[in-house]
Amino acid sequence: MGPEGKTLLNIIILGFGFMFMFTAFQTCGNIEQTVIKSFNSTEFHGSGYTSMAIIYGVFSASNLIAPSVVAVIGPQLSMFLSGLVYSGYIAMFIHPFTWSFYTASVVVGIAAAILWTAQGNLLTINSTDATIGRNSGIFWALLQFSLFFGNMYIYFAWHGHVHILDKDRQTVFISLTVISLVGSVLFFLIRKLEPEATPCEASESLLQTESTESASIVKALQLSVTKEMLLLSISIAYTGLELTFYSGVYGTCIGAMTQFGDDAKSLIGLSGIFIGLGEILGGGVFGMLNKGNRFGRNPVVLLGLITHFVAFYLIFLNIASDAPIAPEEGTHLQAYITPRYTVALLCSFLLGLGDSCFNTQLLSIVGFMFREDSAPAFAVFKFVQSITAALAFFYSNYLLLHWQLLIMVVVGFLGTLSFFVADWVVVSSRRDTDYDSI
Structure with missing residues (x-):
């Protein structure tokens, strides 16, 4: 071989x-x-x-x-x-x-x-x-x-x-x-x-990078306060919030819905499967198939936001407000519509699809913007995402469902706007570079 x-x-x-x-x-x-x-x-x-x-x-x-x-x-x-x-x-x-x-x-x-x-x-x-x-x-x-x-x-x-x-x-x-x-x-x-x-002597370059870890930390701190990273940090923070919701909170909500009958607990598994379907479809279409960034990043992020907003609205109507913090016997509160497990599973799919829209485009733009400093840039990415996920898991102990959805709606909207501005900066810098090379 x-x-x-x-x-x-x-x-x-x-x-x-x-x-x-x-x-x-x-x-x-x-x-x-x-x-x-x-x-x-x-x-x-x-x-x-x-x-x-x-x-x-x-x-x-x-x-x-x-x-x-x-x-x-x-x-x-x-x-x-x-x-x-x-x-x-x-x-x-x-x-x-x-x-x-x-x-x-x-x-x-x-x-x-x-x-x-x-x-x-x-x-x-x-x-x-x-x-x-x-x-x-x-x-x-x-x-x-x-x-x-x-x-x-x-x-x-x-x-x-x-x-x-x-x-x-x-x-x-x-x-x-x-x-x-x-x-x-x-x-x-x-x-x-x-x-x-070893392709491109990558192992040697990695060892050199690791030997200057303190320099990487300093570089990461410097990148974290750049205009581009500050703009993207709102979008990255949103992915941390919705990661918490789809990976831990939403399954708990479905399992707490007594209106789903004896199958409520097993529906947690089906919800995870539909999230996976959305992730794989979105990743395939917007990740691997969109070679060369032909369609641009902004339409994909906008699609992700709309997909998530539709999911949040349906969840708001379909799931009782105390479901995230309900006791073991579940919630007996009535949602705004008669709860349907088909709507709950549709929302699972939409959560996965929207998540893949945001993540594929964020990985793309961070890798493009900080090509020369990708390691510290992605360290900042992981730090922001994981710290907001930690914060969201903490408040999930106490907040009713509609407050959790409202937080994601506000941060998602602001994050999408800031992503558009960051992408405009990328396009402008590329245009300036092309002009200088003429």
């Missing part, structure tokens, strides 16, 4: 490893607040929303130390050890305690930063300028398929279950732990490249 075939195989293995790991972890995040409400234990006082807030908060801060860890122990071992931490977090739900729950949340936040830094390292090492787009698309598509398998399992495992018994919980989380461990082990199948087979 030639170098090109070996690097492609490495990308595919990397994608499958993440698919298994996040089949387990994303499913865990989707159901954990619902599961926690059903615990038959007076000693446990944890909150799934608070746990996720801790994870994303620690994750944002840990981006500062992650490059050093990956540089010392290498990307493969970094991903394997991080995967074990993820598996430990999932396994904790088999027999949960409050102290172990929150301790695991802190450790997973650190592991997440190391995992994604190592993933970026391996993706770069196994790519050239010509193949980075293809390889990113392959990895992204495999990762998004994780939304299907775990949620499909939840749908069949909990079908017809009004209450989640200890036995049901233990069966699900033992299975998810094993799935996560399989993903971690797959990372060891990634083959190391020979020095002469």
